[in-house]
Amino acid sequence: MHYSQFTLFTLAAAAAVLATPFHGSATIAARFIPPKGWVAISKTEGRIAAVDGSPNGLYIVHNETHAAFYGEVSAEQLALASTQSLAAGPVPEEFTCVPQCNGQQHSASDISTAENGLQAWFGSGLSWKGSIYYLYNSVYAFGCDYGNGQSATGSDYQASYACVDRNCGTTQGGWDHIANWKVNYGREFGSFGC
Numbered sequence: 048m049h050y051s052q053f054t055l056f057t058l059a060a061a062a063a064v065l066a067t068p069f070h071g072s073a074t075i076a077a078r079f080i081p082p083k084g085w086v087a088i089s090k091t092e093g094r095i096a097a098v099d100g101s102p103n104g105l106y107i108v109h110n111e112t113h114a115a116f117y118g119e120v121s122a123e124q125l126a127l128a129s130t131q132s133l134a135a136g137p138v139p140e141e142f143t144c145v146p147q148c149n150g151q152q153h154s155a156s157d158i159s160t161a162e163n164g165l166q167a168w169f170g171s172g173l174s175w176k177g178s179i180y181y182l183y184n185s186v187y188a189f190g191c192d193y194g195n196g197q198s199a200t201g202s203d204y205q206a207s208y209a210c211v212d213r214n215c216g217t218t219q220g221g222w223d224h225i226a227n228w229k230v231n232y233g234r235e236f237g238s239f240g241c
């Protein structure tokens with residue numbers, strides 16, 4: 048499977064197991080989601096930041112100067128995400144909690160809004176590649192893909208930020224490195240590094 052850097056697919060239904068990083072299951076029905084537009088970003092010394100005035104919502108880095116913007120979550124997406132949180136299922140296969148805390152502090156409620164946003168977008172499955180982030184009030188809830196694409200669900204991602212919460216506390220920045228999936232999920236404030 049090969050997805051270009053700028054495309055986003057929601058996934059549904061599953062039958063056979065695929066090799067990582069498309070962990071989990073397959074026979075995938077993919078629905079392409081077009082971006083709402085391109086928003087300028089700054090990249091300085093490997094750190095990515097939205098320019099002032101960027102709207103809150105989901106982004107995927109597109110090139111050196113722009114990110115594709117997909118928007119905030121819908122009420123429907125959020126409702127699905129909170130159902131998932133309540134029934135937080137088994138920890139996904141090959142998941143590892145290898146936390147790193149970065150010393151930055153921010154409000155727990157902004158962090159949780161950004162993480163809920165990314166979780167709701169992941170939902171029952173989202174394919175992406177490169178650097179993905181949900182921006183909320185200068186919180187970047189991000190994923191850094193070191194493989195050649197990821198297929199993440201909301202509950203995979205939830206296991207990852209729960210790992211950061213347990214080890215760094217709910218107000219500190221940090222990330223979880225999941226070597227088997229070739230991905231880091233975390234949060235940083237003001238900008239983030241992938």
Ligand SMILES: *[C@@H]1O[C@H](CO)[C@@H](O)[C@H](O)[C@H]1NC(C)=O
Nearest residue numbers: 085086109110111112113114
């Ligand atoms: C990045 O992509 C945007 C949107 O497609 C485009 O306008 C811009 O020129 C590109 N920048 C570079 C450096 O390629």
